[in-house]
Amino acid sequence: MDFTYREYGTLIELLRASGFTLEKFQQAPVEERKAYLRHDIDMSIEDAFRLASFEEQLGVGSTYYVLLDTGFYNAMAAGSNARLRSMAYMGHDIGLHYVQRSHLDEAPDYDSALLADICRQCTLLSEMLDLEIATFSFHRPTPQLLQKKLIVPGLSNAYASPYFEQGAYISDSNHHWRCGDPFAFISEFSGSSLQVLTHPFWWNPDPVDPRRKLRDFVDRLADSHRATLIHDVGLAASVFEKALP
Numbered sequence: 001m002d003f004t005y006r007e008y009g010t011l012i013e014l015l016r017a018s019g020f021t022l023e024k025f026q027q028a029p030v031e032e033r034k035a036y037l038r039h040d041i042d043m044s045i046e047d048a049f050r051l052a053s054f055e056e057q058l059g060v061g062s063t064y065y066v067l068l069d070t071g072f073y074n075a076m077a078a079g080s081n082a083r084l085r086s087m088a089y090m091g092h093d094i095g096l097h098y099v100q101r102s103h104l105d106e107a108p109d110y111d112s113a114l115l116a117d118i119c120r121q122c123t124l125l126s127e128m129l130d131l132e133i134a135t136f137s138f139h140r141p142t143p144q145l146l147q148k149k150l151i152v153p154g155l156s157n158a159y160a161s162p163y164f165e166q167g168a169y170i171s172d173s174n175h176h177w178r179c180g181d182p183f184a185f186i187s188e189f190s191g192s193s194l195q196v197l198t199h200p201f202w203w204n205p206d207p208v209d210p211r212r213k214l215r216d217f218v219d220r221l222a223d224s225h226r227a228t229l230i231h232d233v234g235l236a237a238s239v240f241e242k243a244l245p
């Protein structure tokens with residue numbers, strides 16, 4: 001596996017050739033061959049935007065899940081906000097990638113507090129992007145959270161049993177397909193529902209060493225924070241400006 005767009009395109013072709021119809025999470029699962037393409041934006045909206053543009057060229061609509069609780073990006077920042085809205089106009093769905101907050105563990109009624117927090121964050125994201133947010137996925141869920149089989153009125157949960165347990169679920173988490181070769185898995189899979197989770201960060205137009213990608217990502221973050229300091233904090237200019245290329 002080289003995690004190139006060409007390879008991703010071949011994966012889509014295989015899904016279609018294997019009789020799968022590509023669906024969104026909002027639509028009720030039915031007893032036919034349905035594949036759900038899911039992308040969790042754990043690190044970079046720029047990478048997600050690039051993959052979304054590639055999918056648009058393929059005529060594919062998928063679902064991108066956005067973190068609110070992350071230090072890597074800010075969905076409200078002008079560039080990120082515009083990219084996410086553009087992705088929706090391309091035909092993709094945008095959902096919430098929810099991080100369970102530790103203070104909820106202390107709530108007297110955990111389930112209600114969790115449900116309220118998910119709804120509140122979906123409303124926030126919807127307001128930020130001026131888009132309907134009707135789906136969510138969990139970021140690094142604990143087994144206990146997954147066992148909840150949480151049903152939230154008006155929202156689809158990518159971990160709900162129709163998408164997660166009744167069918168199959170394969171993922172490229174940490175640049176590694178736990179299912180083994182995904183092409184072989186899809187070719188041999190005879191069930192009705194298949195969720196394919198890919199993280200846009202790992203996918204590139206050309207092959208990239210994942211360690212190199214991570215190092216470049218950290219460098220880009222540092223450059224971005226330095227530029228923000230110079231533009232937004234007056235005093236920082238005299239400290240950092242000469243250090244910028």
Ligand SMILES: [Zn+2]
Pocket residue numbers: 040041042097138139140
């Ligand atoms: Zn995640």
